Amino acid sequence: MTTAIEYGITEFVTECLDKFRFLIWDEFDGETMIQIAIKERNEKILNLILEISGNDRDDLVSREDNNYNSILHYAAKLAPSAKLNLVSGAALQMQREVQWFKGVENIVHSQYKYTRNGDKETAKYVFTEKHKDLVEKGEKWMKDTSGSCMVVATLIATVAFAAAFTVPRGNISDTNSLQNGVPIFLSGRTFAIFAVADSVALFSSITSDLMFLAIMTSRYAEEDFYKSLPQKLIIGLATLFISMASILISFGAAFTIVLRDKYSWAPIPVASFGLVSVLLFAFLEFPLFLQMVYFTYFPSIFGNKNQSVTNKKKTTKLAKEIEAKKEL
Structure with a gap:
């Protein structure tokens, strides 16, 4: 699953969630799927996870890892070099990083924007330190x-x-x-x-x-x-x-x-x-x-509305099944 998110294999992630819907809540080496997707800068899979989470979206985005890092702390880290190199020019790379951080900030409740991790660092501080170069x-x-x-x-x-x-x-x-x-x-x-x-x-x-x-x-x-x-x-x-x-x-x-x-x-x-x-x-x-x-x-951070009809139907169906299972 970690490899699929890293390389952006959306079809694999969709099929896995279709068979094992609980995976959005599980941890992979101490990190949940949403944390991995944010760290790897994969907006398609992140959009998929957010749509599947349904009414539990607030609970999902507010979860922290063992060091009390929120998903905003993961967004504050420097993107992998493979993702940075997709954009030409250091200035545009920095622009993309700021857009990503603001995009994650918009899906997090305001009370989590200034929380500190185990090292007493806010997400904004981590972003500044990691992006100095x-x-x-x-x-x-x-x-x-x-x-x-x-x-x-x-x-x-x-x-x-x-x-x-x-x-x-x-x-x-x-x-x-x-x-x-x-x-x-x-x-x-x-x-x-x-x-x-x-x-x-x-x-x-x-x-x-x-x-x-x-x-x-x-x-x-x-x-x-x-x-x-x-x-x-x-x-x-x-x-x-x-x-x-x-x-x-x-x-x-x-x-x-x-x-x-x-x-x-x-x-x-x-x-x-x-x-x-x-x-x-x-x-x-x-x-x-x-x-x-x-x-x-025209930034597309968390604004991808061009998903295929098949993916839309699948994600909507998964969200409904999760809600039905909870009610039972």
Whole structure:
């Protein structure tokens, strides 16, 4: 049973509970099934056990081991390395650990949140002690990532700002004209594309810089890894991607204005190479970005509602059978 929970073999656990329903109350080397599931970070099996427990859920989640460790103390321990490595980046690993701790905290009665184990330690204290190294690694990962992205965003902001005053084909230089200093191709559609793209690149790169600066100056407390830091990194990466795409569009528009009279085919290779650059950046950074968005805004800790119909029927049936047996 311990091995099945460790490796997430939900079918085996379901069949065992179907034949031996009392197993949710038994101990395996001093630990119950729910304690093992929490320690191994297996939310599917934990959801299964909680659903089967039925009306005895409060009694089940309030049980302690021989050292008076509650299930919240088990959630406070560092996850196995195999589970941590499923998430890329120490900061996202720390975020997942905080989400797991809060998830277990939500199913425990409030009076058990501050209980002490045999070593006189609360679950929160255990969590802080066990995750010191991961917090430091998460801080380093965040700062390194933010620093690298900040350099790129600053370069884009510099180029976009300079491009606003060195427009393609120059300005009208006639002191006797009311349009003196006005861009020559101001009324052209391509120039409008250049102006809009350059403005978007400037503002988005500045926004990206601000987000990465906020990350660099954060306090890096455990709670910051829950939503604050990931949200800033998500906004920073999103605006950085927008600024890169915009500056390439701006360059393409300016290049077209300069060369279209002599080389009408010039926009084609410019657009092609620009698209390759944008797609390459998206290919390299989008998986990390998608993972951050998913874990930040769609965490599945104890919220797995996508169980198969078969599993739902089985767990509901088991819960009813346990209740019927108790009544007898």
